[in-house]
Amino acid sequence: MATATTHTPPPPGRNDTARPKASAPSQAGDRIFSGLSRGSGIALLVIMAAIAVFLTYRAILAIADNEGNFLTTSEWNPAGDPPVFGIAVLAFGTIVSSIIAMAIAVPVAIGIALFISHYAPRKLAGPLAYVVDLLAAVPSIIYGLWGAIFLVPYLDGLNKWLDQYMGWTYIFDKSGEGVARNMFTVGILLAIMILPIITNVTREVFLQVPRMHEEAALALGATRWETIRMSVLPFGRSGIISASMLGLGRALGETMAVAVVLSPNFIISGHLLDPGGGTFAQNIAAKFNEANEYGRDALIASGLVLFFITLLVNGAARWIIGRRKEYSGANA
Numbered sequence: 128m129a130t131a132t133t134h135t136p137p138p139p140g141r142n143d144t145a146r147p148k149a150s151a152p153s154q155a156g157d158r159i160f161s162g163l164s165r166g167s168g169i170a171l172l173v174i175m176a177a178i179a180v181f182l183t184y185r186a187i188l189a190i191a192d193n194e195g196n197f198l199t200t201s202e203w204n205p206a207g208d209p210p211v212f213g214i215a216v217l218a219f220g221t222i223v224s225s226i227i228a229m230a231i232a233v234p235v236a237i238g239i240a241l242f243i244s245h246y247a248p249r250k251l252a253g254p255l256a257y258v259v260d261l262l263a264a265v266p267s268i269i270y271g272l273w274g275a276i277f278l279v280p281y282l283d284g285l286n287k288w289l290d291q292y293m294g295w296t297y298i299f300d301k302s303g304e305g306v307a308r309n310m311f312t313v314g315i316l317l318a319i320m321i322l323p324i325i326t327n328v329t330r331e332v333f334l335q336v337p338r339m340h341e342e343a344a345l346a347l348g349a350t351r352w353e354t355i356r357m358s359v360l361p362f363g364r365s366g367i368i369s370a371s372m373l374g375l376g377r378a379l380g381e382t383m384a385v386a387v388v389l390s391p392n393f394i395i396s397g398h399l400l401d402p403g404g405g406t407f408a409q410n411i412a413a414k415f416n417e418a419n420e421y422g423r424d425a426l427i428a429s430g431l432v433l434f435f436i437t438l439l440v441n442g443a444a445r446w447i448i449g450r451r452k453e454y455s456g457a458n459a
Contacts, residue, residue, distance in 0.1 A: 194209040195211040197212070200215060203216075205422040206418070214429050214432055216395055217405050218432065220310060220313075220405045221408075223399070224385070225317070230318075232321050232322045233374070235318075236322050245359065263324055267382070268387070270384045271316075271387030272387060275387045280307075287301075289400060290400060307400070310399050313388055313404075313406075316385075317385070321374035329363065329366060341358050344357050369448070376440070379407075389409060390402045407432065408433065
């Protein structure tokens with residue numbers, strides 16, 4: 128009579144298959160890579176802290192002798208006796224121009240990215256993506272010269288049309304004559320400049336959408352747009368936010384293009400078509416060489432505000448992405 132044999136399963140946590148042990152060079156490489164990564168992160172924090180300390184120290188020196196309110200004064204005259212300066216106009220111009228740029232650039236960039244990744248034939252998608260990549264590499268001074276020579280004259284007609292038909296909105300009411308060297312033109316130029324950055328990042332995110340997600344939607348009878356709305360956009364939402372924040376960072380800190388196109392003054396006006404206004408970066412670039420030691424401290428104080436605005440924008444983006452799990456592509 129045959130004897131039944133029993134098989135005792137291995138205890139939990141054990142694996143009969145022998146695992147190869149990591150060699151000594153591999154372990155050393157892991158330790159080196161881990162140390163370099165940790166050191167890079169620490170170095171980045173140290174550099175950021177050093178920048179913040181330097182800006183804060185020089186800003187305190189300037190604000191201590193300022194006879195105006197640094198946050199609400201519209202005048203900028205640190206060389207006066209007594210010195211009077213404030214960032215009200217600069218903060219207003221920086222925020223308004225960035226809002227205009229984002230309102231124009233983000234929808235257009237998402238549309239271009241979707242066209243390249245999901246609609247355009249392969250023979251067209253490759254060259255089009257290459258052209259967008261080239262636009263991202265154009266120096267800002269080239270955009271500024273193009274804006275001053277070409278964009279400003281051709282926007283004069285648009286400004287008159289907006290004043291005639293949209294002047295009732297107050298923001299498009301042009302109260303005086305003058306060329307289109309205003310915050311509206313600056314916003315359009317910034318939108319053109321940040322468009323390639325947002326488009327490139329968003330396109331790469333859309334190309335990472337799992338093919339099975341799209342095929343499943345199509346198998347259920349969804350149209351091309353419904354597939355994009357249900358599968359592509361939810362997956363790429365965090366990428367879109369990240370790309371938009373990269374573009375906003377450039378819009379906030381753009382210097383030369385704004386300095387070439389804008390006719391700056393220190394008057395806060397809600398009429399976007401009126402010449403004038405200013406931004407933090409444009410004011411620093413325009414006045415740094417001619418400023419004395421105290422004037423440079425005043426410019427550094429305005430740079431400190433721009434520094435904190437940038438930190439707040441990036442922190443808000445991280446909070447928006449991490450606030451809800453469905454913003455993650457893994458849960459799309």
